[in-house]
Amino acid sequence: MKSRKKRVLPGFGLSLGFTTLYMSLLVLIPISMVFIETSQLGWVRFFEIVTSERIVHSYKISFATAFAAAAVNAIFGLLVAWVFVRYSFPGKRILDALIDLPFALPTAVAGITLTTLYSTNGWIGHLLEPLNIKVAFTPLGISLALAFIGLPFVVRMVQPVLQNIEKEVEEAASSLGASRRQIFLKVIFPQLLPALLSGFSLAFARGLGEYGSVVFIAGNMPMKTEIAPLMIMTKLEQFDYAGATAIAVVMLLISFLCLIVINIIQVWSRRHELGQE
Template identity: 90%
Template sequence: MKSNKKRVLPGFGLSLGFTTLYLSLLVLIPLSMVFIQTSQLGWGEFLDVVTSERIVHSYKISFGTAFAAAAINAVFGLLVAWVLVRYSFPGKRILDALIDLPFALPTAVAGITLTTLYSTNGWIGQFLEPFNIKIAFTPFGITVALAFIGLPFIVRMVQPVLQDIEKEVEEAAESLGASRFQIFRKVIFPEILPALLSGFSLAFARGLGEYGSVVFIAGNMPMKTEIAPLMIMTKLEQFDYAGATAIAVVMLVISFLCLIIINIIQLWSRRSELKVSR
C-alpha cells in the first residue's frame, strides 16, 4: 500500500542528486585537481619537493602547533563551557557572545593584534622580556594564535551536551556516595567525550590550514617558524604550482589520517558508553 504522506523536501533520489552535485562542486572536484596538478611531477621530483629539509620542518611546525593548540583548547574550552552552563553571573551573555568572536574577526586582524600584544615591546610581551620569555616569532606564538582561533570549536561542541545532561543522574551518583571527581569521571566525562573529540578534531583541522593569523606572529624564519601553508604560498608566488600542490597533498593525506584516527577513538568511546549504559 502506497503512502500518501507528503514530504517537506523532495524525494530521496532528487535530494541525493543535489547533495552529490553540491559536494562535488565544493569538495570533490577541487580536491581532485590538487592530485591532478601534483601528478605532473614525477615520483622522484615529488619526493624531492616534499622531503626537503625546509618543507619537512614546516610540517613539524604546522602539525605540532595545531595539535598543541587543540589539546590546550580541549582543557580550557571544556572549563569555559562548564562555567557558561553550570553558573550564573553578571556578564554571562556577553562572555558567551565573545566566544564566537574568533569566527567573525578577520584572521589578519587577529594576527596583527596578537603580534602587537606578545612582541618584546607589546603590552604583554614587555613584562615577559625580563624573564627571557618570548612568544612572538616563536612556535609558542603560533600555538597561541591557533588556540585563539580554535577555542570556539571546543566550547560550542561541548556546551549543548553539558546542557542536556540531567542533574538527577549526578544527584543519584552523589546519593550513592560518589565523590565530585568520581561523578565527573564516570558520569559526566563519558557523556561529553564524543563532543570533546569532535571539537578537538575541528580545532586541529582549522589550525593546520590557518594562515592569516599565524603569518604575522610566526615571523616566518626559515627552519624555525615557517608553517606549511606559508611554504605553499611561497611556491605559488614562484609559479611552482605542482610543487605547491605536492605540499598540499601531503598535508591533506596526513590530516585525513589524523581525522580518521580521531573518529575511530570517538566511535570507540561511544560504543564503550553504550556498553556501560546497558
C-alpha cells in the same frame, strides 16, 4: 487507496542527486584537481619537493603547533563551557557571545593584534621578557594564535551536550556516595568525551590550514617558524603551482589520516559509553 505521505523535502533520489552535485562542486572536484596538478611532477620530483629539509621542518611546526593548540583548547574549552552552563554571573551573555568572535574577526587582524601584544615591546610581551619568555616569532606564538581561532570549536561542541546532561543522574550518583571527582569522571566526562574529541578534531584541522593569523606572529624564519601553508604560498608566488599542490597533497593526506584516527577514537568512546549503560 492509501494516501501517500507528504514529505517536506524531495524524495531520496532527488535529494541524493543534489547532495552529490553540491559535494562534488565544493569538495570532490577541487581536491581531485590538487592530485591531478601534482601528478604532472612525477614521483621523483614529487619526493624531492615534499622531503626537502625546509618543507619537512614546516610540516613539523604546523602539526606540532596545531596539536598543542587543540589540546590546550580541549582543556580550557571544556572549562569555559562548564562555567557558561553551570553558573550564572553578570555579563555571562556578553562573554558567551564573545566566544564566537574568532569566527567573525578577520584572521589577519587577529595575527596583527597578537603580534602587537606579545612582541618584546608589547603590552604583554614586555612583561614576559624579564622572565626570558618569548612568544612572538616563536612556535609558542604560533600555538597561541591557533588556540585563539580554535577555542570556539571546542566550546560550541561541548556546551550543548553539557546542557543536556540530566542533573538527576548526578544527584543519584551523589546519593549513592560518589564524590564530586567520581561524579565528573564516571558520569559526566564519558558523555562529554565524544563532543570534546569532535571539538578537538575541528580545532586541529582548522589549525593545520590556518595562515592569516599565524603569518604575522610567526615571523616566518626559515627552519624555525615557517609553517606549511606559508611554504605553499611561497611556491604560488614563485608560480610553482605543481610544487604548491605537492605540499598540499601531503598536508591533505596526513590531515585525513589524523581525522580518521580521531573518528575511530570517537566511535570507540561512544560504544564504550553504550556498553557501560
